[in-house]
Amino acid sequence: MRTLLVIHNRTPASERSLSPSSKARSPEFALRTHGYSVSATLSQDQASQMIANADAAVLQLPIASIKEWSARLLQAKPLPLLWWCDEDAAAESLEACEDDIAIDGLLTPSMSGPEIHWALHIGSKQFVERRQWQSEREQLLGRIEERKWIDMAKSILCELKNVTESEAYDILRKQAMNERKRMVDVATSIVKVYQLLQENKERGAKRR
Template structure:
């Protein structure tokens, strides 16, 4: 990880004063990183493609908005720059599902910053893997729902058991060279259409 994008808003842009030791861009440059700064969504979108990670120098309430915006552009770690200015809210703000992979603070030593960035990269890619697995699982559950509804319809209409209905569905899918869920969806939709007409 070498290039970082620091994002701030109008409240945190000048806190502390430009060039002073507590600013994230100053601290990170002193640690040897290439740092770009963005204060608007347009600037962030145009600069995120070159960054290895994003540092959000923002109040905790703005993190999820920015996290989603950045993740739509590029999969990269998102870290929160935690200071007195960005952490002024109560603990209840932290109870939401905050989209950050790590924390950084002006009091951290260079080695702590490097390790935090390293672990945040690992956390980011684990989160992405978990999200993909979650989407796949939800898709399978949705497919299972359509297949179960079609089995129920076939059992009722043809007066057969659910296992026989499942075999019938599978055979029909093979004959039509379609996925089983597609055949099941067609059966359910046609049945519902017929029910609505009667």
């Protein structure tokens, strides 16, 4: 991990007139000093383009601003997100201590080269684990959603065909095989058609 994109909510240090001591505390200066290739921006559109060549994003932002930025960055390219926690960013984040923010690590101006290396390394591992957890969560939610449609379809078939739940499941399974579709797709179609028929029946009753 050698190429880093620094995100600011103020003009990047490379474009500001800073005192030598202030410049030395900027993420660009600190990271370049330790051998990293760094680009910086405060524009979301520009960041979405620059991120293609980055191994990680370093966010010099108040915690409250990270959620919006992370959503935009991860949409452009999934990559580790690390918070540059300097005095200003920390002071601006005091009200956000309870916020649920997805970041993979922390960098500070006082870190040495080896400390930055290990922070980035651990952040990279944390990112992989976080992405894996998100994928597993989405799969689980997807299976729960599928189960919901199948259970609804079984209830409808039990009502309309006067069969047991086991028999309704077999009907769904056989129809899915015959139509070469997933069972959840067949179940969803049955539920939606049934709901549409019920709505039409209710409209007809109201007109009378």
